[in-house]
Amino acid sequence: MRIGVLTSGGDCPGLNAVIRSVVHRAVVDHGDEVIGFHDGWKGLLEGDHRPLDLDDVAGILARGGTILGSSRVQPGHLVDGVERAKGHVADLGLDAIIPIGGEGTLKAANIFAEAGLPIVGVPKTIDNDIASTDVTFGFDTAVGVATEALDRLKTTAESHQRVLIVEVMGRHTGWIALHSGMAAGAHAIVVPERPFDIEELAARVGARFEAGKRFAIVVAAEGAKPREGSMEFDEGGRDMYGHERFAGIARQLSGELERRLGKEARPVILGHVQRGGTPTAYDRVLATRFGWHAVEAAHRGEFGMLTALRGTDIVMVPLAEAVKTLKTVPTERYAEAETVL
Amino acid sequence: MRIGVLTSGGDCPGLNAVIRSVVHRAVVDHGDEVIGFHDGWKGLLEGDHRPLDLDDVAGILARGGTILGSSRVQPGHLVDGVERAKGHVADLGLDAIIPIGGEGTLKAANIFAEAGLPIVGVPKTIDNDIASTDVTFGFDTAVGVATEALDRLKTTAESHQRVLIVEVMGRHTGWIALHSGMAAGAHAIVVPERPFDIEELAARVGARFEAGKRFAIVVAAEGAKPREGSMEFDEGGRDMYGHERFAGIARQLSGELERRLGKEARPVILGHVQRGGTPTAYDRVLATRFGWHAVEAAHRGEFGMLTALRGTDIVMVPLAEAVKTLKTVPTERYAEAETVL
Amino acid sequence: MRIGVLTSGGDCPGLNAVIRSVVHRAVVDHGDEVIGFHDGWKGLLEGDHRPLDLDDVAGILARGGTILGSSRVQPGHLVDGVERAKGHVADLGLDAIIPIGGEGTLKAANIFAEAGLPIVGVPKTIDNDIASTDVTFGFDTAVGVATEALDRLKTTAESHQRVLIVEVMGRHTGWIALHSGMAAGAHAIVVPERPFDIEELAARVGARFEAGKRFAIVVAAEGAKPREGSMEFDEGGRDMYGHERFAGIARQLSGELERRLGKEARPVILGHVQRGGTPTAYDRVLATRFGWHAVEAAHRGEFGMLTALRGTDIVMVPLAEAVKTLKTVPTERYAEAETVL
Amino acid sequence: MRIGVLTSGGDCPGLNAVIRSVVHRAVVDHGDEVIGFHDGWKGLLEGDHRPLDLDDVAGILARGGTILGSSRVQPGHLVDGVERAKGHVADLGLDAIIPIGGEGTLKAANIFAEAGLPIVGVPKTIDNDIASTDVTFGFDTAVGVATEALDRLKTTAESHQRVLIVEVMGRHTGWIALHSGMAAGAHAIVVPERPFDIEELAARVGARFEAGKRFAIVVAAEGAKPREGSMEFDEGGRDMYGHERFAGIARQLSGELERRLGKEARPVILGHVQRGGTPTAYDRVLATRFGWHAVEAAHRGEFGMLTALRGTDIVMVPLAEAVKTLKTVPTERYAEAETVL
Known part of the structure; x- marks a missing residue:
C-alpha cells in the first residue's frame, strides 16, 4: 500500500507522534510505503512531498511541531483544488491519504473524501472541540x-x-x-x-x-x-x-x-x-494510537472516516458527522468547576 | 449532612484534590459538615478524626500525599471491625462515609457497605487496574x-x-x-x-x-x-x-x-x-470531579457505589461489581505498543 | 538574640527559603528568637509582626512567594519612618533586622543602617542586577x-x-x-x-x-x-x-x-x-546560604552589610557600596551570545 | 584553523551545547574548519572522525547525550597512543584539539599536551569535583x-x-x-x-x-x-x-x-x-561559554590549558594544575546544610 500523510493548521503537540506511528505501523508491520506532503494541503495541491522511512521519524516522538511543516489553507480554496489533488494522488499511486488537522482541515478532508479520495482523517486540536472524539491530542x-x-x-x-x-x-x-x-x-x-x-x-x-x-x-x-x-x-x-x-x-x-x-x-x-514543545505522555500515547488505527482503517478500506477516542477505545467515525458541530463545555461541567472555586 | 472522608493504601497523587473537592462541594454548596479520619480505616476503627473546613483544604490541590495520612489495613481485619466502625459512625452522626482507596480499600468498603454503612467509594491507584473506571487518578x-x-x-x-x-x-x-x-x-x-x-x-x-x-x-x-x-x-x-x-x-x-x-x-x-509529588493537571481534574460526584451521590442516597470515569462522564458503579476483577492490559493494546517499537 | 526579618519588593522565588534558613540557623543553632514583619517595610513601620518558629517555616522551602507578604514602599517615604522604625525595634528588643529585597529595599536598608539600626541585608531580585554579588537568587x-x-x-x-x-x-x-x-x-x-x-x-x-x-x-x-x-x-x-x-x-x-x-x-x-512559583534547586541553595550567613553576620555584629556570592563563597559586603550602581551586562558577555546565534 | 573536538567519559548534560558552541564560534566568527572524533579518545587514536558544520549542530543545544558518542578509555592506555594520536593530528592538519571530559579525560589530555599536542581542555562532570573551576556543567x-x-x-x-x-x-x-x-x-x-x-x-x-x-x-x-x-x-x-x-x-x-x-x-x-536528558538553562549557558572560550584560547595559542569558571568569568587554567586534586565538599559547606536539617 502507498500512504500519504500531511499535517495542517495550527501547531499542536503530538503531530510528530502521529507521523511516526503511521510510518512504524505501515512500514514495519504492513510493508507499506509512506510519503509526507509538505506544509499541509499545500503540499498535496502542489505535489510537494518526500518519502518517509523509519530513519526519518527516529527521535521525533517527543518533539513538538511537525517535521512536515504546516499551513493554514482555507477549505473554500480546496474545493477548486480537488482535481489537482486527484491528479497528484493518481500520479503518486496513493492508496490512502491521512490528513492530520483540526476542524478546518477535517472539513476539507470531508470534501476530498466526498470527491472520492481515499481519506482517513486524524483529528488534532489543542482546543479539544472536535465533537466526535472524547479528547484530542495536544489538549x-x-x-x-x-x-x-x-x-x-x-x-x-x-x-x-x-x-x-x-x-x-x-x-x-x-x-x-x-x-x-x-x-x-x-x-x-x-x-x-x-x-x-x-x-x-x-x-x-x-x-x-x-x-x-x-x-x-x-x-x-x-x-x-x-x-x-x-x-x-x-x-x-x-x-x-x-x-x-x-x-x-x-x-x-x-x-x-x-x-x-x-x-x-x-x-x-x-x-x-x-x-x-514536548507533548505530555498522555498526548504521545493518544497520538500514537490515532496513527496506528488510521493505518488499520486504510488497510480495511474504511475511508471518509476519522479516528476517535471513546472511553479507552479508538474507533472510526464518519468525517461528515465529525465536522457538523463543535464540542462545547456543557453546563454541568462548568458547575463542577464553579463549586470548588 | 455529616460526611466522613478517609484515604487508605499507598500514596497516590490526587488524594488531596479529592479531599478538597469533597469539602468544597459539601460545605460551600450543601452546607454540610465534613470530618476527616486519620490514617485510613484505622482512623474510622479508632474514632481518630478531625473536622475539615475550607481553611483546612486551602492550598492542597497541587500537593502530593494526603493531609489525612494513610495506612495499609487488611480487609480481613476490617470484618472484625464492622461493629466498631458502626459505633463510631453512630456516635458521630455520620450520614455518609467517603473512603478513597485502591482495590483492597474498596473491598473493605464493600464489606462495610453490605453491613449497612452509608459508603460512597472513590477509586484510587496509580496502577490503573480498577475494572469499573476508564482511568484512576494518580496513573x-x-x-x-x-x-x-x-x-x-x-x-x-x-x-x-x-x-x-x-x-x-x-x-x-x-x-x-x-x-x-x-x-x-x-x-x-x-x-x-x-x-x-x-x-x-x-x-x-x-x-x-x-x-x-x-x-x-x-x-x-x-x-x-x-x-x-x-x-x-x-x-x-x-x-x-x-x-x-x-x-x-x-x-x-x-x-x-x-x-x-x-x-x-x-x-x-x-x-x-x-x-x-504534585499531580498532573489531568489527575487534579479527575480527582476533583470524583470528589464532587461522591458528595452528590451521598446527597442522592446512592450508597454502596463508587465514582467512575466512563468516556468523559462521571458515573456511579456498584462497589460489589467494581472489586470483582482487576483491569488488565488487553492484547490489542499491547499490539499497538509493539508496532512502534 | 532577637532577630526581625522582612521581605520587600516584587515576588522572587527563594524568599521563603531565606526566611526558613534564618529561622533554622537562629533558633536551632543559636537559640535565638525570630519575628517576621508583615508586608515588607510596612510591617516594620507599623509594628505589624508575628513570631516565627520552626513550625511556621515547615514545608516552605520549595514554595514560591513569601509567607510574610510584601509591599513596594518607596525609600523616600522610609526616611520619614526612621524614628518610627527605631521605636518598634527598641520596643521589640530586636538585636538584628534582616530585610530581604532588591535595589530599592537595599537603599532603604542602607538609610536605616546609617541611622544606627542593626541591619544585615539579603539581596533579592530576579533581574540579577545587584552589583556586589555574582548572582542573586530568583534569577x-x-x-x-x-x-x-x-x-x-x-x-x-x-x-x-x-x-x-x-x-x-x-x-x-x-x-x-x-x-x-x-x-x-x-x-x-x-x-x-x-x-x-x-x-x-x-x-x-x-x-x-x-x-x-x-x-x-x-x-x-x-x-x-x-x-x-x-x-x-x-x-x-x-x-x-x-x-x-x-x-x-x-x-x-x-x-x-x-x-x-x-x-x-x-x-x-x-x-x-x-x-x-517553585524555585530551582540552584536558587534554593543560594537563598538558604544567604539566610544562614545573614544570621552569622548578625551574631558577629557585622551590621550595615549584605550577603553576597563571590565564586563559591558567601561574603559580607557594605550596603553602601552595594547600592551604588546596577550590574549591567558587559559587552563581552553579549559577544559570547551573539556568536552562537 | 582546523580544530578537532571529542567527548569522553560518562554522559553529562551540556556536552552537545559545548560542541555546538565550538562549531558556531569557530566556523561563523573565525572561518575555521571543525571535525569531530567519534567515541572519545578512541576516535582520535583510530582516526575515526567526521566534519562538523553548522547544520550538524542545529537543534542539539537542548539535547542530552553527545552527538559524537563517548567511551571510557583509561589514561594508562593513552600513553601508548601518543604517537598514534600525533600521527592522526599531523595527517589531518589539526591546529587544535578540544577534548571535553572529566578527571580521567583531563589527565589524558595533560599527557597529550605535555607530548606537544595543541590541547585546550573543557572540564565536564556532573559530580562537580574538578578543582580548578567553580562549577562544571552537568552538575x-x-x-x-x-x-x-x-x-x-x-x-x-x-x-x-x-x-x-x-x-x-x-x-x-x-x-x-x-x-x-x-x-x-x-x-x-x-x-x-x-x-x-x-x-x-x-x-x-x-x-x-x-x-x-x-x-x-x-x-x-x-x-x-x-x-x-x-x-x-x-x-x-x-x-x-x-x-x-x-x-x-x-x-x-x-x-x-x-x-x-x-x-x-x-x-x-x-x-x-x-x-x-535536557540540560538546565544554567548548564547550557556554562557549556556554551566554555566552548566559546576554548576556541578563543586555541586562536591565542594557549595550549595545555582548560576552561574554568571563576565567579562570573571564564578563565584559562593549566591542565597540569587542574588534575592534581579533586574538589571535595569543605567542612563549612556541610555545616550550612546541617543547620537547616
Missing part, C-alpha cells in the same frame, strides 16, 4: 502548560495581593480554561459558551477579599465575552496581537475588575507557549 | 514521571551504547509500563499479563543492534515475569528492596540480556518517585 | 522559566514559519534575556544596555531566512529600546499592561519586523510567570 | 533532577510515615548530595568526604520522630561510607548494579535505620536519570 499538553503557569502565578498574586486575569487559548470553546482553571484551583473561569456578567464576576471575586483572602485568579478563555450590555468595550477592545484573535479579554477584564474592586489587577496572556 | 502522574525519566535515560543509553532495563511500578498489571513505554518509544515492554520468553526478548533487542542502532530501552513492569521455564532465577531473584515487592525483574533481565547480547546492560529502578 | 528560576517557554516556542515558530519576539523581564538590565536567549539558542537578543538599530536587527533575522531557515526567535528584555532615531514609536508604544512598564517592546518589534521582512511575526510576553 | 542538571525526585518522595514518605534513604550520584565527592539535600530540605546528608557514624545518624533521624514528625529523608552520596568500625557490612554490601559502583549504601542504611529506629525505612536509588 492535555496545553492544559498542562497553562496549569503550570497558573501554579506559578498564584504565589505572585498572593505576595502582591492582586487579582490576576490569565488568558488561555480557546476562541470558540472553554475547554482549556475549564481544565486548567479546575486543575489550578482558579477562583473564577470565564468561557465563550457562557457570556459573563461583569457585575456577577466582580461580586464573586470581591467576595474572596471580603472573606479575608489576599488574592484571586481568574482564568479567561480568549474567546470569553461579556453578556450583551454587561460591559462597554473601549478602544483597547480590538485585536492587539495580530490577525487571528478578536480581542484582548484579559486586558479588558483587568481594567474592569481593578476599577470595581479597588484592587490591583493584572492581565497575563499565556499565548503560544500552550501549543508548542 | 497519569505516574506515567508522566516514568516517561520523563525514560526521556532522560535515552540519551544516556545512546551515548554509552547500552541496553537499559527500566523497572516501573505495576505488580499485577502493566498499565504504567505500557503507557510510559509507548510515550517514550521504548523498544520492548514486558508486563505481568504476558509472561515473556527471554529468547524472544533478546532477539527483539538484538535485532536493533544488528540494524545499526547503538542502544535499546526495555521497560519492565515490576511484576513482569518470564514464561514458565524460559529463564532460571538465581539467588538474586529474591526481593532486594524490602517487604513489598517479590523480585527484581530489571536486575534479572539486565544480567540475562548482557550475557546473551554481549552488550552492556544496566537496570534502573524508578521506585517511589512514581507515586509522590 | 536562575526566572531564566529557567523563560528558557522552557523558548524551547516550546521554537517548535511553533518552526511549524508556522514565523518570527517570534519573546519579551522577558528586565527593565534596566538584560541578564534574563541574555541567559535565556543563550540557553535556548535565540537568533537575536536585545537588551537595555545596548540600544538596537532596527535595520541591523532586521538584517540579522533576515539573513536566517535567506540562508534557508524557516523561523527565527528574538528575545527582548522588556527594557530594550531602539537606538535614538532608529525606529518611530506609534500610539501602541504606551504601556499596555498597567503602571509599571514603560512600553511593549515585543509588540513594537513584531510590527517592525513583519513589515521589513515580509514574514509573519508575533509577540509573546512571558510576564509574571517568570517571578512566581 | 546543575543532576542536582535539579535529584531535587525534583526528593520533592516527590517527601510526600510519599510523609503519607507512609517512613524513612527514605535516597542514593544520589557521587562516588568520591558529595556535591550532588549536598546541593540536592539542601535544596529539598533533607534531614540528613551523608557524603564520602565525611564518613558517618551510624549511631549518630540514627540518633539524628530518631530525634525527628521523637519531636513528633512522621517521616525523614536521608540523602546519601553513592560513595558515602560509615566511619571505620561504626557499621558491619553484610553480604549485601557488594555491588548490586554492575561493575562500576562499589556498594549499595542506600540499601545498607535502610536496613540499619529500620532496625535501630523501629520505623519502616526504604532505599531509593536515583541512578542514571541524573546524568541524561
